[in-house]
Amino acid sequence: MPLSAFSLRARYVFPVSSEPIEHGVVTIEGGRIAAVGTAAPAGCPLDDLGDVALLPGLINAHTHLDLSNFDHPLGEPGIRLVDWIPRLLEHRAKRSESGPDAVVRGLRECLRSGTTALADFAAPNWPRDELDRCPLRVALFQELIAPTFERISPAFEMAERHFRTPPACCWQLGLGPHAPYTVRPELFDAVIDLSARSAAPVAMHLAESAEEIELLATGGGPFREMLETLGAWSPGLVPAPLRPIDYLHKLSAAPRAAVIHGNYLSGAEWAFLAKRRERMGVVYCPRSHAHFGHAAYPLGRMLAAGVNVCLGTDGRASAPDLSLVAELRFAAARHPDVAPATLLELATLAAARALGGAAEFGSLEPDKHADLTAVAVPPTPTADPHDALLHGDGPVGSTWIGGHRCLPSGEQASCPRR
């Protein structure tokens, strides 16, 4: 074996693309996976990790890192989104709990909690230089907000600027027209057009609350009242009557699109997404969903319909932390009807598919990037190894990105891909 090769042995190896392997071994060479099996090649250094589950690196398909300084979610559990948004704007205006330092804190927290790739909704002052020091694979979706006419041009200029000076070490750049109620139709159309011209993905919050569905259908209701109070309403912002499908049709013109939340999509809208599952995904954020007390998330039915659903944490203003392992365990408790193997796929291969990285990572298969996460599992045997992972409480141990072991503190000297 070449000197750079090494092997990792774990109590359980979860390739995700195939069955878990008890006492499995993953061999890494040149930053990529060379082999997955039960033995290391002759002469290859072997590191026995002990009682851990070795997974593909976890992929957070949606977060807001600029909100990572929140110690706990805003508002009491069950708060309506229309009541939460004004409180968030108040906090953002103060900048005490958001901003560039929060992004740095969030990146470190993601790394410490076993995330190896993430998609962030980037606020305007996102500290892009930080990517030079961060090994995480970051997809940066520029957040775009223009509920009124005068904000259209500045927002579109920001979208164009986003591509002009791509940061080093950034996995990919995308556009994030925030939501139907914050983006005028003129900007939305221009952004979809720009995404097609730039071969860039798009992500949008859609069908998150019942009040949003009411706004789309009638042009009125609590959402409109909230927007008017904030001075964030303009005639024609939502040319009702509409359904999320009207936005899905437009999003489907982008090279790739992620629908954030999709809590209140209809069966017909699931069918539309299922038909385009290779380039249109839905990001379910289990604990953020629970914070707002939405109707039960129809995860099992969406998966049965063929929708490519993946997991995100959302930001710390609506979730307790940025741990995908915690999201997985929460989802396992909430959705006993969904097979544990399928749940694990939501935070790995399905997320990679949604973000356009499935050929490179998301599962442990030869030639893919050696992005791995080790999570402690109990030493006692279990009939299904997934139970040890999803129904245990073992912490994340180590994380590897491109074969490089990351520091447990989440702080790194440099990006190993530079």
Ligand SMILES: [Zn+2]
């Ligand atoms: Zn969000």
